[in-house]
Every structure is written in C-alpha cells, then in structure tokens.
Amino acid sequence: MSFDAAYQSQKLKSVGTRPLRPDGVDKVTGRARYGADFNMPGQLVARVLRSPHAHARIVRMDTGAAEALKGVKAVVTAADLPDLTNGDAELFAVLDNCMARTKALYDGHAVAAVAAIDERTAKQALKLIEVEYEILPHVVDVDAAMVADAPILNDELFTGGVDPKPDTPSNVANRAEFGHGDVDAGFAEADFIVERSYKTEQTHQGYIEPHACVASCNPDGTAELWVCTQGHFVFRQNCADLLGLEVSKLRVTSSEIGGGFGGKTHVWAEPVALALSRKAGRPVKLVMSRDEVFRASGPTSATSIDVKIGAKADGKITAAMATLRYSSGPYPGMWAELGAMTSFACYDLENVKTVGFEVIVNRPKVAAYRAPSAPMAAFAVESAIDELAQKLGVNAVELRIKNAAREGTKSSYGPVYGPIGIGPTLEAAQSHPHMSAPLGKNQGRGMACGFWFNFGGQTCSDLNVNADGTVALAVGTVDVGGSRASLSLIAAEELGIDYKDVKAVVADTATLGYNDMTDGSRGTFSSSMATISAARNAIAIMRARAALTWDIPVEDVYWEDGHAKAAGTKYGNLSPLSVRDIAAESGNTGGPIAGHSELVADGAGVSFATHICDVEVDPETGATSIIRYTVIQDAGKAVHPSYVEGQYQGGAAQGIGWALNEEYIYGADGRLQNSGFLDYRIPVCSDLPMIDTQILEIPNPNHPYGVRGVGETSIVPPLAATANAVSNAVGVRMSHIPMSPPRILAALNAERD
Amino acid sequence: MVDVTLWGGLVPLADDQKTLSIEADTIRELLRKLQERYPALSGPIKNEVAVVIDGVIYRNDWSQRIPEGAEVFLMRRLAGG
Structure with a gap:
C-alpha cells in the first residue's frame, strides 16, 4: 500500500464534531429510498x-x-x-x-x-x-444433532479437523482447537475451579427492513x-x-x-x-x-458451551477451557471456530484450550450477526468468571483486571497482542459512578467484557472538486450507521473546508472500483482511509493548479487551512487560494480536479469493551427490567461521536434483547413457531432506559487519525452482563439464554424446591 | 528466517507441521514459498488466509514487510457482521 496509514497526532477541527447527518432529512420525511x-x-x-x-x-x-x-x-x-x-x-x-x-x-x-x-x-x-x-427425519437442536443416531442431513459430510478422518458421515462438519500451555497442569495448580454448561438460543439480526x-x-x-x-x-x-x-x-x-447487522x-x-x-x-x-x-434468512447460531476455569486463591487464573458447539444451519460454517477464538481473548492465560464444533441442523443457513459468534462465547466465559469471583470472594471487576490481557500477552487464539484497550475499559468501569450506585429490592448488577477482531479490506473512493468549490465524495461501502456523515467530516478535515460543502454518496458498482462489504466494523475505518488518501491526492492537484496560476514552482506551494499558500517571503504579495478559488479556475488550469484512492485498509486492530448492567426481576412473574446500562469502549478516535454512541447503544440493545427474550422456537415438526415480531420479541424503546456510553480514545497506530472500528464489539458483552445482573438479582446462576420470564421462574422454582 | 505458525486446519496440508521456518521479507514472499514447499496449501492461501504479524491481522496487504524476529501466524480469514 503506497498510502502511509500511520497515526499522526494532530489538532482536528471537523473530526470529533456532531453535525446533522446528510441523509437525515430524507429519512425523517420518508423520501429515502429503501x-x-x-x-x-x-x-x-x-x-x-x-x-x-x-x-x-x-x-x-x-x-x-x-x-x-x-x-x-x-x-x-x-x-x-x-x-x-x-x-x-x-x-x-x-x-x-x-x-x-x-x-x-x-x-x-x-x-x-x-x-x-x-x-x-x-x-x-x-x-x-x-x-x-x-x-x-429432522433435527433442529445443536446437541441432538451431534449424537450417534441423529438424522444425518448430508451423507457426504465427514467431520474435518479430526485424526483419523472418519469413514461415516456426521452432522459435525468440523472440529477446531486453539490454545497454549497445559490445561491439566493448570487445573492441578488451582485452588478453586468453576465448571458449568451453558446454552444460547438462535436469534435473528432483526433488521426492520x-x-x-x-x-x-x-x-x-x-x-x-x-x-x-x-x-x-x-x-x-x-x-x-x-x-x-x-x-x-x-x-x-x-x-x-434499514439495518443489516451481518444478515x-x-x-x-x-x-x-x-x-x-x-x-x-x-x-x-x-x-x-x-x-x-x-x-x-440469516439467523445466528444456537449454541451449547461447556466452560471450566481454575484459579489460585489470590485470583490468578491457572487454566481455562471451553468446548463450544455452534449450529450453522444445514451447511457447514466457521461459527464455532470464531467462538473458540474469541472466548478467552480478554484474558492473559498461561494455560488455555478451546475446542469448537460446527454442527449442521435443519434450520436456516446461519449468517454473520455483529461480531459473529463472540457474544455467546462471552456469555459462557464471563458468566463463569463472575461465578469464580463469587467463589473466591473477590470483586468481579478486580478479578478481571488482575487477569486481563495486555500488550505482550499471548492471546488465546495464538498471536501476541500489541497495545490493546481492555485494561482501560475495565479501569473506566471500576471508577464509573454506575458501579457504586445503590441497588433496590429485587435488583442486581452485572458486568462483562467483550472482544472482537475488526478488519479492514479493499476500499476505493473518488473525491471530485466541483466548479463552485464544493466536494462530491463517492464511496463504495454501504452506509449502515452514519458513515456518509463521518466520511464527509474526514474529507472536510483534510481539505480544510466546511462539512456542509461535502456531499457523500454511495456509488454503484459501475461507477467505482471494487469495495469489500460494510462488515467487520470496517465501513468508517476503511473508507475514511481511502477518503484521506483521495483528499490528499486532490490537494496535490490543487497545489499544482495554484502553482500554474501563480507561475511559480509547485514545490513552493503548500496546503494549509483549506488554502494553497506560497512558501517563503519572496511570494509575499500572493494571496492564498481557497478550494473555491482554485476550482473556479480549473477549466483553464488543466480541467476537472479530483482525487482518487484505491487501497487495502489493513491494521484495523482488535477491539474490547466493558459493560455494566442493572436489572430488576419480578419474582412473581420472572419478568426482567433493565434499570441502568453503561457501555465503555475504545473508539480510537470518534469521528462523529453521536454515531459512535449510536453503535454502542444499538449493540447493547440488540444484546439485551438476545439475553432476555429473543429466540427461535421450533415445534416437534421442525417448523418455526414464531416467525413474526409479535411472537419474537425484540426490545422497543419503552423496554430500555437511555443507555449510557463512555467513549475511550486510544489511537489506533494503523490509521492516520487513530480510528478503530466500533460497529460490532458492543454486542459482545450484553448477554453476559445481563445474565450476571439477573443471576445476582435472583440468587440463581442463569445458564440458558434467553432469560425469558418462564425460564427465570423455572430456575427460581427449582431453587425453592 | 521467519517462524510461521499455521492454524489447525492447515497442519495436515503441511506434512503435519504446526510451525515452519521460511526465509521471507514480505507476506507475499512468505505465502509464495509456503505454496512451493507445500502445494496443498495453495487452495487455502488463495481464499482463506489472513496473516498476523506481531499481533496485527493482515487480510489483503501482501506487500507488508515482516520484521526480523517477528511473530507470524496464518489465521483463517474472519467473517464479520
């Protein structure tokens, strides 16, 4: 990549402000075309x-x-x-x-x-x-599909990743293992061990469109x-x-x-x-x-996960193990593998082993859902960590801080971490007023961490300087969360012009070079890099045009605050030329002015978040209300803070729905029983409090402004944070998501019996 | 010389070796030499591989230089939402 993406500390004027979104009027007036x-x-x-x-x-x-x-x-x-x-x-x-x-x-x-x-x-x-x-014969349950006499969906599917290669077909498409150290030795060292099995039900991304x-x-x-x-x-x-x-x-x-979230x-x-x-x-x-x-279309996996964690009496984790079984619909996927990679990624562990099994079942083909596979793994692991804290008699945040991954930690999925942000999110949670706020009757507090990879990818953009000095920016990543506003801010920042003078559009496939999808939290991360590059290319042309206008060498023209300026004292009588000035003369200085960029935006960097959740559970009905919720996440640099907050809040809201209500319910005939929003209950505004957010800004070294992807990680902790809160409220460990009222009542009744 | 660690799914395609030593200055050179040594890796390398250098994941930028003594992993390309 010829573009230098290294972070440069600088004072920013447009980036970090909160202007109105360019697609806002169309959307609130019904003119936007879906x-x-x-x-x-x-x-x-x-x-x-x-x-x-x-x-x-x-x-x-x-x-x-x-x-x-x-x-x-x-x-x-x-x-x-x-x-x-x-x-x-x-x-x-x-x-x-x-x-x-x-x-x-x-x-x-x-x-x-x-x-x-x-x-x-x-x-x-x-x-x-x-x-x-x-x-x-059919099978829809992930565990039932793995047993020896389960109905086989595909006679030509033999489990991969095992030795020797099986000679009979199976619904288990693949086994993948990650980890390092010696978990048996680690558990032998432990003073305390927690071990539990968890289940999460299948949910849909729930896009409204x-x-x-x-x-x-x-x-x-x-x-x-x-x-x-x-x-x-x-x-x-x-x-x-x-x-x-x-x-x-x-x-x-x-x-x-109108929403995608991977689907x-x-x-x-x-x-x-x-x-x-x-x-x-x-x-x-x-x-x-x-x-x-x-x-x-596109639900996420149902899962069945076993977790075992051992620790010394001082709270140092000595070993951690998880076996993760993920359904992938009727075709093989890599969903359990992602769960196995992410499950213990928040922690610094000497001995860790995770094994993922991809299981095919008679359900719809699974698609990515916002940090795919990580929320379920985090639910199981973060529940076990909470249980371990209770067993050890230590504070749940302190236990996590003591064992948190840091720069130099060998991650549970293999590589050694560079500078990472889990520690700061945990420390921010520890000192957040939410953490010490009093709780009422039937209320409980939970917290949890989450990890996601993030990635960049192939990206292309065109920046055209119009004759009146305004700018048309064409990008190829679909705007799912306000990226046209963010990318307009980026273009304005680079060119030194007003945000209102930039109009960003998503170009079609015939008018722009190839772009990867808006997934992996890459939209703003990648397209901002291409926009910066395109803007700098346009500036190079505008400097040349100014040099022509002034009849001086281009080397003597520099760009500052949205103007071409002549360097040194010898051109002291030349007034700076604005974008508008240069654009007005473009017809006679070489024609249209544009900057293009085609690049690979690698180096997105991994992402961490910590969430805090307060709930109140009605012991008579088992119904749970979210009383207070806080999201703390590193954005690297929040280009448009309102949309970063929106991503944090949206991920939390979806995760809360997953934790409390959402689930695919199948009849004995293998037919889906609740294929509508009346029977498949996603949270609505009246179900949730205002979700509080805290944006940390630890610059990504691989982006000129330090930007990180923010779209996905916020859905990773909520299942666990909510489950820990409910478990603390009712005094029973909830190990099955969603924690719907009947499931909570059943757990309470079992405890009373 | 770079020590590169393969993800589990690739190990059977590389004579059951989990870690390999390769002389390579860039990701492109690394992947080319891996395929020359183990032709069965060509399929996964074409479509499924991301390369991790000192903890940073590269999915496309095969021109990336590999510093001396760097930690290098071959990981599966990830799905995202």
Missing part, C-alpha cells in the same frame, strides 16, 4: 414457494398449472439456477440455499419462485405448483440489480458467479438500508429475482415478508 422503494416500467412481482417441512426429499415438482395461469410470466426452480460453482462448496451452499435442489433442508427453504403481473396472481400461482415431498430487490436482465446480456445490501460489489460477484453473468455487465446499486452480507433471494427476470424478460421485484425473513 430496497422496496425502487420501481421499473413493466415490473413483475415475485413470490417464493417454500418448503413446509424441516427435512424432505423433493421427489417431483410440476409447475405446469402455475405457468399456465394468466398473468404469470415466469416460474423458476433449481433447474433455472444450474450449478456453476465448479466445486466451490461455500458457493454451492449459497446456491442450494437460494433454491433447494434435491432436498429441502429446513422449514422455509425455497423450492420454486414465480413472477407475475401482480402479487395476487403470484400467490395464486404458488398454490398451483405441485411438490411431492418424501419427509425425512426485509430483504428487497428489483432485478432486470436485458436481452443483450446486461443486467441491473437494485438491492438492500451491506455490500453491493460482493453481491455483484456472487450473483454473477451463480447466474453465469459477466461481472462488468451486472450493475448493482445499493439502496438505503445482508449474504445473497438470499437476489439470484432468484435475476433468474426470474432473465426468464420473463421483464424487471422483477422481490420483497421478502417478515415470515420469510425469519424462516429463510
């Missing part, structure tokens, strides 16, 4: 036929009657999405998930789709498609896709691969996005919409219903 708000002439409506069975062989399908129905323009099945994946198992899983081929693998698995002139006709056509299923797209395939081989996504360049690649299209002929435009990093219905459009020869709109979103 996935379903786009329309094309002659557009058809698509509906998808989904399996009502958890596991069934597709014996026969007859689409003739549906195709014959007046108003139906196309019907597609797996035959219309042939396997072009060339042995790429991961891509094949995406294809098979978009449209079942020989077997339906979960309740809601797509088996056919219709495009018709209106929704009524499309729904009518679905009823005319005859599907003969051979119902097979369902998946939606409009696809248009043209007879000349070109195609367009308007879609709600976290990564339109990746969607372009996936759709092109699955449909055999040339990448350059598929133009993908991302809409505004929109994956194609679910877009290839189906394109296949329908290709067959019908007309544009096709496909919008998932909420029921379809729950049944057939």
